[in-house]
Amino acid sequence: MATHTRREFLHSSFGASAIAVAGSRRRSRPQTTPSTKGTPRIKFAVIGINHSHINSQVQTVTRGGGQLVSFYAKEPDLAAAFSKRFPEAKLARSEQEILEDPAIQLIVSAAIPNERAPLGIGAMEHGKDFMVDKPAATTLEQLAEVRRVQARTKRIFSVLIGRHESRSINKAGELIHAGAIGKVVQTAALAPHKMNPETRPAWFFKREQYGGILCDLASHNFDAYLFLTSTTRAEVVASQVGNVHHPQYPELEDFGDVMLSGDGGSGYIRVDWFTPAGLSTFGDGRLTIIGTEGYIELRETVDIAGRPGSDHLFLVDQKGTKYVDCADVPLPYAERLVDDVVNRTTTADSPARTFLAMQLALDAQNRARRFPSA
Numbered sequence: 001m002a003t004h005t006r007r008e009f010l011h012s013s014f015g016a017s018a019i020a021v022a023g024s025r026r027r028s029r030p031q032t033t034p035s036t037k038g039t040p041r042i043k044f045a046v047i048g049i050n051h052s053h054i055n056s057q058v059q060t061v062t063r064g065g066g067q068l069v070s071f072y073a074k075e076p077d078l079a080a081a082f083s084k085r086f087p088e089a090k091l092a093r094s095e096q097e098i099l100e101d102p103a104i105q106l107i108v109s110a111a112i113p114n115e116r117a118p119l120g121i122g123a124m125e126h127g128k129d130f131m132v133d134k135p136a137a138t139t140l141e142q143l144a145e146v147r148r149v150q151a152r153t154k155r156i157f158s159v160l161i162g163r164h165e166s167r168s169i170n171k172a173g174e175l176i177h178a179g180a181i182g183k184v185v186q187t188a189a190l191a192p193h194k195m196n197p198e199t200r201p202a203w204f205f206k207r208e209q210y211g212g213i214l215c216d217l218a219s220h221n222f223d224a225y226l227f228l229t230s231t232t233r234a235e236v237v238a239s240q241v242g243n244v245h246h247p248q249y250p251e252l253e254d255f256g257d258v259m260l261s262g263d264g265g266s267g268y269i270r271v272d273w274f275t276p277a278g279l280s281t282f283g284d285g286r287l288t289i290i291g292t293e294g295y296i297e298l299r300e301t302v303d304i305a306g307r308p309g310s311d312h313l314f315l316v317d318q319k320g321t322k323y324v325d326c327a328d329v330p331l332p333y334a335e336r337l338v339d340d341v342v343n344r345t346t347t348a349d350s351p352a353r354t355f356l357a358m359q360l361a362l363d364a365q366n367r368a369r370r371f372p373s374a
Contacts (some may be wrong), residue, residue, distance in 0.1 A: 031071050040067035045098045046089070047119060048111025049073045049082050050201065053133045056088060057108050057160055064334030068201065072098055095119075100208040106131060106156075106341050112203045117142035120157055121149050125215065129156035129341050133217035138211030140362050147355055156340055159354055163335035164219035166309035167326040168298045169224055172289060175324075176228060179289025180315060184229045188268045188290070189221040192283040197249070205249045211254035212365040213241055217271040221287075222364075223357040225260060225267040228289055234262030234356065239364040242371025244345040245274070255371070270339050281310075293317060318356040 044066045046054060050073075052076065058068055072092040075077040083091055091100050098107065099122060106124040108359040112132040115136040120130040136159045137143040150157045163169045167173055176184060203209040210216050225231065246252050260267035275283040280302060288307040294317035303312045314325040336348035 008011065008102065016345070026226050041065035041338050042105045043067050043069045044069035044106040044107050044108055045069060045092070045101070045104045046071075046082075046365075047095050047098055047123075048109040048115065049074075049078050049229040050112045050203070051110040051133055053160075053328040054108070054110035055085065056165075057110060057131065057133060059109060060164075060334045063340065064304050066338055069104065070098055070101070071268050073310060082295070091104070095122075099123065099128065105129060107364060109133065112209050114138040114209050114259045116145050119295060121145055123156065124153045124155040124157065124220075124282035126266065127155070131156075131160060131337065133251070134159050134161050135136055135215045135358070136219075136359065137206075137358055137362065138206070138215055140359075140366065143355065143358050143362060150351065154344075156337075156346075156348075157351065157354065158253050158337060158348060159219070159223075159358070160333075161223050161357075163224050163227055164349075165331060166300055166311065167329035167331065168300055168313045169220070169287070170315055170331065171311075171324060171326045171329045172228060172287075172296050172298060173313065174297060174329075176289065176291070179293075181295055181317060182293030183291060184265045185290045186266045186268065187225045187228050188288045189224060190218060190271070190284075190286045191269070191271045192275045192285070193217060193271070193273055194279070194282050195246075196279070197246075202342035207253075212368075213256040214258060214269075214368060215361050215365040217267050218256065218258065218364070219357065220353070221269040221359050222260075222360045224287065224373075225269070226262070226264075226353050226357055226360075228322075229261035229267065231264035232356070234260055234267075234360060236360060236364045236367055237261050239368040240364070240371065241368040243373055244371055247373065250373070256364075256368065257364075260360065270281070272332075279304075328330075347371055 044061050064066060068086055068089045070090040070092045071082060071331040072095050073082060079091060098104060107183045108131045109119055111119055116132050122133055123130040137146060146157060237259040241253045241256040243252055243254055246254050255272045255328040257270040284302055284304060289296045296315045301310050306333050311326040313326055315322050315324055333348050340346060340348050
């Protein structure tokens with residue numbers, strides 16, 4: 001039976017006022033880890049459920065060995081739906097009640113994007129670790145403060161992004177590490193999405209709240225670029241954004257792209273809200289990794305040539321072309337995150353890479369040349 005991840009494209013259980021999740025991934029089998037059995041390893045709480053990505057964020061931490069004990073949301077309708085979906089969680093009277101609960105080790109959030117960094121700062125200041133949906137910050141000032149507080153408190157600030165849920169990206173990383181395509185030269189990511197405006201909340205169309213298309217949608221792709229090229233230093237060469245087809249939403253950006261240069265290779269990212277209704281999933285996400293001895297192409301969401309499911313990987317080298325099945329590639333993020341909370345380690349992700357990906361997204365957004373308005 002298919003399992004659904006944080007980007008499954010359907011109306012969330014929160015009701016019509018919540019944002020629909022952008023996408024659908026069908027797996028050949030559920031992903032499990034040894035941590036799903038036995039006594040929970042940590043207790044966690046949720047603050048902010050404005051995006052239905054929160055459902056799979058909770059499922060991720062639970063899969064890693066966490067126990068959801070409480071939550072808080074300002075919106076009564078969202079709180080009621082979340083309580084119905086996760087009846088084991090107690091509705092707290094305030095954020096402060098959760099922040100001051102000594103039993104809670106990790107706070108998970110999918111709040112409105114421009115509220116996420118301040119919430120994470122508050123969590124770390126109260127001695128809690130923090131796992132958040134992307135984008136984790138919407139301004140460079142927010143990112144600078146997150147960096148300062150994380151460095152001082154040594155708490156975990158983890159962003160759940162596409163790579164953590166993508167078997168094909170993780171498989172590509174394995175192949176690159178094994179030398180399958182030689183030295184990586186460039187990654188080129190195309191990430192189109194369906195917009196479905198009737199399912200979106202008001203904040204989705206407000207630039208100050210969602211942060212801009214490169215800050216938001218491209219967050220996944222900046223991280224994948226750093227991961228697949230092993231880049232540790234990078235800069236934005238050029239970027240552009242625009243609203244080319246939605247004049248009724250003047251603060252929306254429906255197209256953006258960016259060129260990157262780093263010590264591990266170059267990168268190109270394009271994101272947009274133009275996926276047509278006829279596609280079976282939220283968007284035809286593609287990622288090409290060009291190497292000196294070959295290349296890898298990922299069809300992360302759908303193979304329009306006809307293969308069922310998602311996470312399709314094609315490898316072309318000096319010997320030929322092959323299709324690589326990613327169905328059994330492990331997704332270690334969930335267990336590693338809980339390990340890190342327990343052991344005070346950084347096995348789930350590198351803080352330096354997390355913050356560099358955020359920095360690049362915000363730099364690209366701030367420096368972007370604007371298209372003429374729709």
